[in-house]
Amino acid sequence: MTNTSSSGEMVYVEHKKDINGFHKVILREVRGCSAEVYLYGAQVTSWKNEHGEELLFLSSKAIFKPPKAIRGGIPICFPQFRNHGSLEQHGFARNRTWTVDPDPPPFATISHNKAFIDLILKPSEEDAKIWPHRYEFRLRITLGPGGDLMLTSRIRNTNIDGKSFTFTFAYHTYFSVTDISEVRVEGLETLDYLDNLKKRERVTEQGDAITFESEVDKTYLSTPTKIAIIDHERKRTFVLRKDGLPDAVVWNPWDKKAKAIPDFGDDEYKHMLCVEAACVETPITLKPGEEWKGRQELSAVPSSYCSGQLDPQVVLQSG
Numbered sequence: 001m002t003n004t005s006s007s008g009e010m011v012y013v014e015h016k017k018d019i020n021g022f023h024k025v026i027l028r029e030v031r032g033c034s035a036e037v038y039l040y041g042a043q044v045t046s047w048k049n050e051h052g053e054e055l056l057f058l059s060s061k062a063i064f065k066p067p068k069a070i071r072g073g074i075p076i077c078f079p080q081f082r083n084h085g086s087l088e089q090h091g092f093a094r095n096r097t098w099t100v101d102p103d104p105p106p107f108a109t110i111s112h113n114k115a116f117i118d119l120i121l122k123p124s125e126e127d128a129k130i131w132p133h134r135y136e137f138r139l140r141i142t143l144g145p146g147g148d149l150m151l152t153s154r155i156r157n158t159n160i161d162g163k164s165f166t167f168t169f170a171y172h173t174y175f176s177v178t179d180i181s182e183v184r185v186e187g188l189e190t191l192d193y194l195d196n197l198k199k200r201e202r203v204t205e206q207g208d209a210i211t212f213e214s215e216v217d218k219t220y221l222s223t224p225t226k227i228a229i230i231d232h233e234r235k236r237t238f239v240l241r242k243d244g245l246p247d248a249v250v251w252n253p254w255d256k257k258a259k260a261i262p263d264f265g266d267d268e269y270k271h272m273l274c275v276e277a278a279c280v281e282t283p284i285t286l287k288p289g290e291e292w293k294g295r296q297e298l299s300a301v302p303s304s305y306c307s308g309q310l311d312p313q314v315v316l317q318s319g
Contacts, residue, residue: 028143
């Protein structure tokens with residue numbers, strides 16, 4: 001498949017339909033990295049490096065049929081994370097069809113990025129019945145020249161009745177890993193977390209790094225702006241940078257729960273890890289006219305070695 005137009009120029013943004021008739025956007029950069037974004041859910045479902053290696057997990061059993069959310073990639077959780085409220089699990093943004101934003105706001109950063117798409121979600125009459133607020137949710141998804149993937153969300157309260165609204169939010173990112181038992185997460189050591197498997201009991205993290213040998217579902221609080229996910233087997237480190245998102249949710253269903261999830265393969269838990277930039281513990285409140293901004297940037301770099309050990313501090317301290 002060619003990435004150039006008939007005139008021979010690079011095609012950075014391509015609109016197409018998938019086999020189910022879903023509208024998706026493919027972002028490409030010169031070196032060969034790419035990302036795929038569905039208008040359904042404004043969901044990134046693929047992010048590949050310049051070697052064509054997939055960096056996000058997408059379940060082989062993912063259901064591409066509304067109103068089901070797509071299992072994998074980067075679902076957008078808004079206006080409710082999980083079941084912390086009266087709405088459906090993780091809110092409704094992830095199973096609504098977004099539109100391409102015809103009039104996106106200017107971005108403050110001077111950027112030469114060409115591979116980006118601006119999407120927008122506004123409430124439908126149906127949505128207003130279950131969440132009676134007016135808002136504009138603008139999302140810019142950018143693939144940088146070096147392969148970094150950036151998602152910037154802007155949510156504005158456009159109520160005309162003078163009412164504020166409150167919401168929680170997460171980028172529910174599914175990272176693709178070779179073997180979950182050989183994965184470490186750096187940057188969350190010694191932090192407090194809520195253990196969602198123990199009725200949100202508050203615990204302080206122990207140890208040097210987070211590793212995985214059973215089901216995990218934790219909400220880390222007051223987290224740093226940078227977290228590293230080290231795939232020891234593939235000698236790859238994902239770096240998650242975030243802004244406006246103080247929490248980080250770490251989730252893997254492990255074997256028993258994986259078998260109970262209909263759109264998830266029984267053994268797929270071995271090849272994924274969710275590390276989610278989030279704002280869930282202290283909900284965001286916006287008055288009419290106010291705007292909230294939450295951003296995450298993902299990059300994948302070769303892991304560095306020091307005395308035969310992975311040295312994520314080098315990753316965390318640089319950049």
